[in-house]
Each structure stands twice: as structure tokens, then as C-alpha cells.
Amino acid sequence: MTFSIMDFVIFGSERSMFFPPPTSSTAAEVDSLFYFILWVCIVFFIVIVGVMGYCLIRYRERPGVKAEPSASHNNILEVTWTVIPGIFVGVIFYWGFVAFLDLRQSPDESYEIQVEAKMWNWSFTYPNGHVDNVLHVPVDKPVRLVMTSVDVIHSLYVPAFRVKMDVLPGRYSHTWFEANTVGDYTLFCTEYCGTKHSEMLSKVVVHPSGEFEKWLEDAANFLERMTPVEAGEILYQRRGCAQCHSIDGSAKVGPTFLDAFGSEQSLMDGSTITVDENYIRESILEPQAKVRVGYRPVMPTYQGQLKDEEINALIAYIKSLSEGSQVNP
Amino acid sequence: MIVDSNSEKIIRDDGVNYLNCDRGWKSWAFTLDHKRIGIMYLAGILLCFLLGGIMALLIRAELFTPGKLYLTEDKYNEFFTLHGAIMTFLFLIPSIPAAIGNFMLPIMVGAKDVAFPRMNLASFYLWVVGAIFFLLALGLGGLDTGWTFYTPYSTTTNSTVIAATMGVFILGFSSIFTGLNFIVTINKMRPAGMTWFRMPLLLWSLYATSIIQVLATPVLGITMILLTAEKMLGVGIFDPELGGDPVLYQHFFWFYSHPAVYIMILPAMGVISELMSVFSRKPIFGYRFIAYSSIAIALLGFLVWGHHMFLSADSPLAAVIFSALTFSVSIPSGIKVFNWLATMYKGSIRLDTPMCYALSFILLFGIGGLTGLFLGALATDVHLHDTYFVVAHFHYVMMGGTLIAFLAALHYWWPKMFGKMYSEKWAKVACLLIFIGFNWTFFPQFLLGSQGMPRRYARYEAEFEGLHRVSTTGAMVLGVGLGISACVLGYSLWRGKRAPRNPWGAATLEWQTGSPPPHHNFIGKPVLTDPYDYDDLVFDEEEGGFVRRRRRSSSEQEKPIKEPSIV
Numbered sequence: 079m080t081f082s083i084m085d086f087v088i089f090g091s092e093r094s095m096f097f098p099p100p101t102s103s104t105a106a107e108v109d110s111l112f113y114f115i116l117w118v119c120i121v122f123f124i125v126i127v128g129v130m131g132y133c134l135i136r137y138r139e140r141p142g143v144k145a146e147p148s149a150s151h152n153n154i155l156e157v158t159w160t161v162i163p164g165i166f167v168g169v170i171f172y173w174g175f176v177a178f179l180d181l182r183q184s185p186d187e188s189y190e191i192q193v194e195a196k197m198w199n200w201s202f203t204y205p206n207g208h209v210d211n212v213l214h215v216p217v218d219k220p221v222r223l224v225m226t227s228v229d230v231i232h233s234l235y236v237p238a239f240r241v242k243m244d245v246l247p248g249r250y251s252h253t254w255f256e257a258n259t260v261g262d263y264t265l266f267c268t269e270y271c272g273t274k275h276s277e278m279l280s281k282v283v284v285h286p287s288g289e290f291e292k293w294l295e296d297a298a299n300f301l302e303r304m305t306p307v308e309a310g311e312i313l314y315q316r317r318g319c320a321q322c323h324s325i326d327g328s329a330k331v332g333p334t335f336l337d338a339f340g341s342e343q344s345l346m347d348g349s350t351i352t353v354d355e356n357y358i359r360e361s362i363l364e365p366q367a368k369v370r371v372g373y374r375p376v377m378p379t380y381q382g383q384l385k386d387e388e389i390n391a392l393i394a395y396i397k398s399l400s401e402g403s404q405v406n407p
Numbered sequence: 408m409i410v411d412s413n414s415e416k417i418i419r420d421d422g423v424n425y426l427n428c429d430r431g432w433k434s435w436a437f438t439l440d441h442k443r444i445g446i447m448y449l450a451g452i453l454l455c456f457l458l459g460g461i462m463a464l465l466i467r468a469e470l471f472t473p474g475k476l477y478l479t480e481d482k483y484n485e486f487f488t489l490h491g492a493i494m495t496f497l498f499l500i501p502s503i504p505a506a507i508g509n510f511m512l513p514i515m516v517g518a519k520d521v522a523f524p525r526m527n528l529a530s531f532y533l534w535v536v537g538a539i540f541f542l543l544a545l546g547l548g549g550l551d552t553g554w555t556f557y558t559p560y561s562t563t564t565n566s567t568v569i570a571a572t573m574g575v576f577i578l579g580f581s582s583i584f585t586g587l588n589f590i591v592t593i594n595k596m597r598p599a600g601m602t603w604f605r606m607p608l609l610l611w612s613l614y615a616t617s618i619i620q621v622l623a624t625p626v627l628g629i630t631m632i633l634l635t636a637e638k639m640l641g642v643g644i645f646d647p648e649l650g651g652d653p654v655l656y657q658h659f660f661w662f663y664s665h666p667a668v669y670i671m672i673l674p675a676m677g678v679i680s681e682l683m684s685v686f687s688r689k690p691i692f693g694y695r696f697i698a699y700s701s702i703a704i705a706l707l708g709f710l711v712w713g714h715h716m717f718l719s720a721d722s723p724l725a726a727v728i729f730s731a732l733t734f735s736v737s738i739p740s741g742i743k744v745f746n747w748l749a750t751m752y753k754g755s756i757r758l759d760t761p762m763c764y765a766l767s768f769i770l771l772f773g774i775g776g777l778t779g780l781f782l783g784a785l786a787t788d789v790h791l792h793d794t795y796f797v798v799a800h801f802h803y804v805m806m807g808g809t810l811i812a813f814l815a816a817l818h819y820w821w822p823k824m825f826g827k828m829y830s831e832k833w834a835k836v837a838c839l840l841i842f843i844g845f846n847w848t849f850f851p852q853f854l855l856g857s858q859g860m861p862r863r864y865a866r867y868e869a870e871f872e873g874l875h876r877v878s879t880t881g882a883m884v885l886g887v888g889l890g891i892s893a894c895v896l897g898y899s900l901w902r903g904k905r906a907p908r909n910p911w912g913a914a915t916l917e918w919q920t921g922s923p924p925p926h927h928n929f930i931g932k933p934v935l936t937d938p939y940d941y942d943d944l945v946f947d948e949e950e951g952g953f954v955r956r957r958r959r960s961s962s963e964q965e966k967p968i969k970e971p972s973i974v
């Protein structure tokens with residue numbers, strides 16, 4: 079990315095060096111306040127540097143010249159330089175506060191999406207029950223997020239919308255935005271949450287008007303439309319299994335799915351087990367029941383979160399990743 | 408040492424001072440001399456600074472590329488945690504008060520020692536024990552919670568949180584002991600004639616700092632105990648699964664840690680107030696304002712902790728109140744900057760190394776303070792919170808502020824502490840490199856933050872690579888600058904010129920005694936003068952430093968004799 083001098087001079091131009099382009103209804107206001115504060119800072123900083131520079135040049139020590147006697151205080155001056163910054167600070171405070179209320183007050187007609195954060199992925203539940211790990215939203219429509227965490231504190235942040243809110247375990251927090259430009263935007267976790275905090279990313283996909291509803295319908299009934307293996311692959315991505323399980327043989331937080339089905343594995347309690355349909359089902363619903371040697375018992379349970387057909391699809395998918403899977407019926 | 412009472416010139420110097428009056432390790436380990444304790448503190452915190460600094464460089468190196476360069480994510484998380492924890496708890500908090508203040512405060516009030524010398528030594532040993540706990544945390548597989556220990560992450564992660572929280576708990580007592588000692592010393596041991604408003608401003612700021620240390624640190628101690636209890640016994644104060652409230656922890660933590668920001672910055676402001684006056688050869692402008700504002704900042708500082716939690720809870724009302732209070736503390740800090748500048752006006756400014764650091768402080772702290780406006784304003788804070796913007800902001804305040812002021816103080820009092828002069832030329836080169844390297848490292852981070860780069864990220868999106876590279880390069884320059892500065896000071900101990908009693912022509916009491924001072928600080932009674940009156944101080948070739956020229960009798964009428972203060 080390159081910036082010309084002009085971009086710096088005209089803060090708030092389309093290509094700002096400070097911000098990604100504003101793409102939500104509230105972003106422009108936040109940016110204006112930012113630029114206002116920026117100019118206040120620049121002016122004050124120039125004053126500081128100017129006075130300092132002037133004194134350094136004008137009053138540098140010279141032989142034979144002593145410090146001139148001057149007042150040790152001056153009430154008028156001191157009141158002036160208290161009041162003027164005070165006024166600026168007052169304006170900044172007020173503006174910040176008014177704009178903040180807009181960021182917090184979601185319009186009544188907002189479209190509501192439930193957000194659940196856990197180490198280290200996001201899941202978004204739409205009103206029709208569809209669950210996704212990417213946040214899909216319609217353009218030009220206020221969207222309200224009702225968020226909670228299942229483990230530690232996370233924070234949902236979409237820089238393009240200038241939106242951020244902590245996501246806490248044991249309670250619900252809220253935020254809202256109205257995206258006004260179609261596109262894909264990055265969504266970050268900004269509250270430190272452990273090993274993969276920096277990889278707890280997702281995406282916001284803003285759909286053109288009218289297309290969101292169609293997408294949602296298709297997404298919700300993918301189980302019917304697809305083969306179990308295809309549906310399983312989608313679930314593997316969407317439900318966060320990919321965070322911990324690879325399909326290329328490398329070990330991540332959890333064991334790989336490549337050639338897992340049908341293999342013999344040893345467990346923490348010393349016994350061995352063959353990975354079959356029942357074991358996979360149990361691993362998904364009660365991950366702590368049988369823990370593989372060499373792994374920590376960190377897999378969250380999906381009890382109550384995955385429907386039977388979905389578990390079957392996942393099993394089919396894992397099966398498809400093993401070559402000799404048919405040998406072991 | 409025998410001093411001519413008329414010219415205050417040294418007639419005979421027997422060479423005995425606090426450094427060589429006693430020998431052997433026991434004379435250090437069991438010393439009750441505040442000067443030796445100060446020196447031991449200095450050595451300790453410098454070691455910690457080195458450790459924390461190396462971690463900082465390792466972190467910056469890893470961030471040279473978006474993907475993995477050489478640190479796993481877990482190691483990265485441990486490094487930034489220890490970098491933050493070591494720098495705040497082991498370096499910044501004790502830096503100016505416990506090391507420099509310990510040495511200078513009793514001399515500045517003309518006393519033999521602090522009020523409770525044994526407690527002072529205990530404070531140092533508590534600091535050592537606390538530091539050992541931190542090293543333990545490092546050795547036992549690392550602490551990865553961030554220096555803030557936020558629950559419930561800290562109560563569920565299986566790393567060495569307990570060792571670290573015990574370390575913080577113990578360090579807290581060390582800090583309280585120092586604070587208590589300073590308060591009593593300043594209240595009780597000032598000489599007759601040194602009224603509150605004739606104290607050097609450094610003492611005001613150390614006094615204000617001590618009040619915070621004594622009042623706020625117990626809260627941190629209790630918080631750490633609760634955290635440990637939560638982790639070991641599952642008492643359920645913070646863990647939502649047991650009915651607790653994780654945000655409560657944040658309130659407790661910041662109730663201490665925001666005032667702690669002032670524990671770190673107030674002494675720095677005190678140092679700068681001294682230096683601006685000495686090197687402008689003029690009384691400080693607006694003494695009373697600066698003095699009162701230190702206390703005001705200390706008290707108001709207790710009311711703003713909530714600005715760390717604008718996004719943690721759903722109460723916009725609380726956010727608004729905390730935002731308003733935050734802006735109200737910003738004003739007195741800002742005005743101090745104007746007072747310092749006004750002190751230079753019509754002065755006779757000398758650019759010795761300490762002054763170079765002081766000017767560097769004003770610029771960097773100025774940027775740090777001004778960028779605080781973006782974070783105090785609610786709407787912009789939503790976007791900037793927990794991004795690199797915050798990282799840049801507090802490095803400008805903590806490093807550009809406290810560290811630079813600490814370096815200023817170190818260069819200013821170095822001749823007094825060790826009796827040696829360092830190379831002015833090389834010390835200035837280091838100062839300039841540190842200034843450049845600092846801005847080079849941290850300025851790009853403001854842009855990273857406003858563009859949306861979250862903090863505490865081991866890996867990052869490719870779009871941020873350019874600015875991260877600039878920042879990493881700057882960090883190396885900064886490292887070199889600090890390295891040179893260490894060499895310059897180290898070399899002076901070995902080969903430095905002998906320091907005169909008063910190399911800078913300052914008027915506070917510590918410059919009346921030898922460099923280094925004798926065991927009991929003064930031979931005879933120091934002559935109390937106005938701490939900011941430089942008229943009688945003249946450079947003496949023979950001595951190589953400044954001496955006080957006695958005022959002639961009333962025959963000289965060009966200006967009325969204002970006996971600056973009680974003699």
C-alpha cells in the first residue's frame with residue numbers, strides 16, 4: 079500500500095492512511111471525531127514544538143548572558159492555558175459520548191444474530207437455526223449481535239465497521255452495525271484468550287440486498303441438498319473442527335483426520351481403541367470420555383449443538399479421508 | 408572532607424564516601440544506608456530492564472513476518488506477558504522512587520537517612536523475593552495470561568499464574584514500604600525552614616506517588632490473593648461457572664493499575680520539573696501549580712479506572728462518567744507541559760545530556776498524552792481499544808515518559824551517585840538514537856492500531872506487514888541506543904573524570920555535599936537555600952563545577968537581597 083502526501087493532508091479521503099474505508103452507517107462519524115482530535119493534537123503539538131524550538135534558539139546559554147528575570151507565575155496565563163485546552167477536551171468528550179450512544183443503541187427493527195465465542199472460533203446462529211462460523215449479513219439493514227462466550231473473555235471486532243464489544247462468559251453483551259457496502263471484511267478477536275488468540279479470526283460477508291435471504295435458506299438446508307460427505311466437509315469448516323484437526327496428516331491441537339478412520343489408537347488410560355463410527359460419535363459428544371495419548375483434553379463437547387444428521391455427515395466425511403475405510407465395516 | 412565556610416570550596420578531601428567507607432559484601436547486604444539500598448535497587452531494576460528489553464526485541468523480531476518466524480504462539484504469548492509484567496512491576500514502578508528517590512530524597516531534605524532504614528532494607532529484599540517469583544514463573548514453563556491476569560483465562564489456564572501473582576503480592580509490600588518511608592521522611596524530617604512550598608518539586612511528586620502506593624497497592628494485594636484463592640480453591644468470585652463475575656476482577660485490577668500509571672509518571676514529572684529549572688537557570692514557572700497538581704493527579708487518578716473497561720460491560724452510563732473523569736485528569740498533566748516550557752522562556756538554556764533527555768521527555772510524553780484523547784473519547788475508543796494504537800499510546804507514556812525521565816535522572820545524578828563524569832558527547836549520541844529509535848518503533852504502531860491490528864497477536868494479516876517491519880527495524884535502533892547509553896555510563900565508572908560536587912549548578916541540597924556523598928550525607932549542616940535560585944552559583948575552574956558565591960553585604964544594592972529561604 080502506498081500513500082501520497084495528499085492522502086495525509088486530506089485526512090478522511092477515500093484512501094486514508096489511518097483507516098480502512100468506512101463501510102457501516104456509524105463509521106463515518108467515528109472517523110470525523112478521530113480526525114477532529116487528530117487536528118487538535120497536531121495544533122497542540124506544533125505549539126509545544128514551536129515554543130520549545132523558539133526558547134532553545136533564542137535563550138540558549140551565551141557567555142556573559144544570564145537568565146533574564148521573569149515572573150515565576152502568571153495567573154492570567156495559567157488560567158488561559160487551562161481553559162483553552164479545557165474547552166477542546168470538553169468538546170471531544172461530548173462528541174465522543176454522543177457518537178458512543180449511537181454505537182450502543184441498536185435500532186428497534188434490527189435483525190438479530192446470536193454470537194457464541196469459544197477458544198478459538200466464532201459461531202453465528204441465525205433466526206432460522208442455521209449455525210455458521212462466518213458472519214453473513216444483509217446490506218443496509220441494522221444487525222444486532224447478542225453475544226456470549228462459553229469459556230474465557232473474547233471481544234468481537236470488525237475494523238471496517240469501527241465496531242467492537244467484549245464477549246463474556248455467563249452473560250450476554252450486545253452490539254450492532256449497519257453495513258452499507260457489499261463485500262468481505264475481517265472479524266478479529268481482540269481480547270487475549272490464549273494460544274490461538276491471533277488466529278481467532280472470521281469474516282463478515284455483506285450480501286447485496288435480496289440475496290441474503292436466499293443464501294440463508296440454502297445454507298440452512300445444505301444437509302438435504304448435499305451428500306453426507308460434502309455436508310460433513312462444510313460442517314468441519316463451519317463448526318470449528320478445522321481449528322484443531324487437520325486433514326493433511328499434521329497434528330494440531332487435536333489429532334489429524336487423515337487416515338484416522340479404522341486406525342488403532344492408544345488412550346490415556348492405557349487401553350487401545352479402533353476409530354469407528356461409535357468412537358467418533360462419542361468423541362464429538364463426550365470428548366473427555368476417551369482421550370488420546372499425546373493430546374490434552376481440550377476439545378469442547380458438541381452435545382446439543384450438532385443434530386444427529388450432522389454428526390452422521392461428519393462421520394461420513396472423516397471416513398472419506400481414510401483410504402482403507404471400507405475394510406473395517 | 409573539609410570545606411571552606413566562605414566560598415564553600417573543598418579545602419581538603421580525605422576521599423572517604425559512602426561507597427568506600429565500609430568494605431565486603433556484608434557491608435552491602437546488611438546496610439541500612441539509604442544510598443547503598445538505592446544503588447542495590449538501581450542494579451536490580453537495571454537487570455530487570457535488560458531482561459524485559461531483550462524480550463521486547465525478541466517479540467519485535469518475531470513480528471517481522473506475519474507468519475511464524477521462530478516463536479511458537481505459546482512462546483510468543485509467554486514473552487509478551489513477561490515483558491509487560493517485568494517492565495511494569497519490576498522496572499517502572501520502582502524505577503524512579505525506589506532507586507533514585509531512595510538515594511536522593513533524604514539528602515534533598517538534608518537528613519542522614521530515611522525515617523525507617525530497616526524497613527527500607529526490607530523493602531529491597533521483598534523486591535528481590537518478588538523478582539525471584541517472576542523468574543520462577545518464567546522457569547516453570549511460562550506465564551501466558553498477559554500482565555493483566557484477566558479472569559477467567561488466568562484461573563483456567565494451567566500455567567504458572569500462582570507464582571506470578573505471589574510475586575506481584577510480595578512486590579506490592581515492597582512498594583508500600585518505600586511509600587510509607589517516604590511519607591514519614593518528608594513529613595517529619597525536613598529541616599526547620601524547609602516548608603512545604605520550599606521543597607524541591609521532586610519531593611512533592613514523590614510524596615504524591617507514595618500516597619498512591621500506600622493507598623492503592625493493598626487493593627492489588629487483595630486482588631492477587633482472591634485470584635490465587637479462586638484458582639486453588641475455586642471460591643467462585645470471578646469464575647462465572649461458579650456464579651462469579653469476571654468483570655469484577657477487571658475493576659479490582661484497574662483500581663490499582665490505573666493509579667499505578669501515576670506511580671510511574673508522577674516521579675518522572677518531578678524529575679523533569681527539577682531539570683527544566685536547573686538547565687534553564689531559572690526558577691520553575693508556577694511552582695504552586697505543579698505542586699498542587701501532583702496531589703490532584705494522585706487523587707483524581709483513583710477515579711478513572713473504568714476507562715479500561717468501556718467495552719467490558721453494557722452500561723453506557725458508567726462509560727460516560729469514566730470518560731468525563733478521565734478527561735478531567737488530563738488537564739493538570741497537560742498544563743504541566745506548559746509550565747515546563749514557560750520555565751525555559753527567558754532562561755539561559757544549557758543542553759547537557761540530562762536536559763536533552765528532559766526535552767525528549769516533553770515531546771514523547773506530549774504525544775503520549777495527546778493520543779490519550781483518542782482513547783478517552785468513547786466513540787473512538789470503541790475502534791481503538793485493544794489495538795496497537797493503545798500499545799503505542801502507553802509506550803509513549805510509559806517508555807517515552809517514565810523511562811526517558813529515568814534516564815534523565817540517571818544522567819543527572821550519576822556524578823553524585825558514583826562521583827564520576829561520563830562522556831557528554833557519547834551520552835548525547837545515545838540520547839538522540841534513543842529518541843529516533845523510539846519514534847521509529849512506536850509511531851507506526853499508531854497507524855497499525857487505527858487500521859485495525861489487534862494487540863497481543865503472535866500472527867497477523869499480511870496487510871499489516873509493512874508497518875510491522877518498520878517498527879521492528881526501529882526497535883533495533885532503539886536497542887542500539889540503549890546499549891550505547893549503558894556503555895557510556897559503564898565506561899565512566901572505570902575511566903570517568905572525577906565529578907565535582909555540583910557539576911550542573913543546581914541549588915537543591917544534594918549538590919552541597921561531596922560526589923559521592925559521605926556516609927552520613929553531609930559533613931556539618933547543609934545550608935538551606937531556595938531550591939530554584941541560581942543567582943549565587945558560579946562556575947569555578949579549579950573545582951570543575953559550580954560553587955556558591957556568598958552574597959556580599961548590603962553595600963551592593965543593585966538588587967535587594969531576598970534571602971531566598973531561612974538559613
Ligand SMILES: [Cu+2]
Binds near residue numbers: 232267269270274
Ligand atoms: Cu482472543
Ligand SMILES: [Cu+2]
Binds near residue numbers: 664665668714715
Ligand atoms: Cu488507565
